[in-house]
Amino acid sequence: MPTPRFTIELLDPARHRREEFDCGVEILNTYLKRRANQEMKALAAACYVIVPDGEPDRIAGYYTLSAATVELGKIPENLQKKLPRYDELGAVLIGRLARDQEFAKERIGEKLLMSALLRSYRESKRIGAVAILVDAKDEAASAFYKRFGFRPLTGSRLFLPMKDVPNWNPLAKEG
Numbered sequence: 785m786p787t788p789r790f791t792i793e794l795l796d797p798a799r800h801r802r803e804e805f806d807c808g809v810e811i812l813n814t815y816l817k818r819r820a821n822q823e824m825k826a827l828a829a830a831c832y833v834i835v836p837d838g839e840p841d842r843i844a845g846y847y848t849l850s851a852a853t854v855e856l857g858k859i860p861e862n863l864q865k866k867l868p869r870y871d872e873l874g875a876v877l878i879g880r881l882a883r884d885q886e887f888a889k890e891r892i893g894e895k896l897l898m899s900a901l902l903r904s905y906r907e908s909k910r911i912g913a914v915a916i917l918v919d920a921k922d923e924a925a926s927a928f929y930k931r932f933g934f935r936p937l938t939g940s941r942l943f944l945p946m947k948d949v950p951n952w953n954p955l956a957k958e959g
């Protein structure tokens with residue numbers, strides 16, 4: 785099997801060069817530089833970075849995951865049927881996801897999202913979570929997520945039923 789050209793791992797502030805990350809959206813650059821590590825220490829969010837294998841301290845992109853909840857009543861009725869009747873159910877939130885502009889040709893966005901889906905799916909078997917949530921910051925972000933099966937929930941929030949993850953990332957079928 786060819787060696788993967790990128791690795792996805794937890795942010796290590798002692799090694800990964802956060803200062804030079806530039807996805808073109810200042811709020812997402814600043815989050816990585818100033819807040820990601822603090823939120824990891826507080827156990828509020830886990831931040832994963834994607835690094836080129838040949839340059840393992842360079843950040844080509846990142847995403848964050850946090851535990852969240854989704855209101856049963858907000859989920860479309862046809863998807864509610866097999867879910868237990870609680871007001872709120874467990875979910876995973878992809879709080880932020882961004883790719884450095886220099887890596888625009890490497891399908892980093894897709895790699896990050898596939899990793900976030902697989903990680904969330906595997907965790908949902910240990911700590912129940914019925915959906916993956918994202919907050920799309922604009923129409924372009926919303927279109928990106930819809931491309932991978934996410935549907936509108938409320939406002940700018942989109943969701944993907946957890947049981948749909950194996951349709952998008954076949955590695956989830958392997959458990």
Ligand SMILES: CC(C)(COP(=O)(O)OP(=O)(O)OC[C@H]1O[C@@H](n2cnc3c(N)ncnc32)[C@H](O)[C@@H]1OP(=O)(O)O)[C@@H](O)C(=O)NCCC(=O)NCCS
Pocket residue numbers: 807808809812880881882883884887888889890891892893894895919920921922924925927928931
């Ligand atoms: C959104 C973002 C992560 C996409 O990353 P990327 O590396 O360009 O995405 P990829 O090259 O892996 O694209 C994968 C697929 O999504 C599509 N896609 C990418 N951006 C898209 C967009 N804005 N709208 C619709 N489709 C999009 C690609 O065309 C590709 O489709 P294909 O399989 O048919 O070829 C990146 O543009 C980014 O970091 N933007 C700034 C931050 C941001 O908006 N984050 C979103 C969370 S708020």
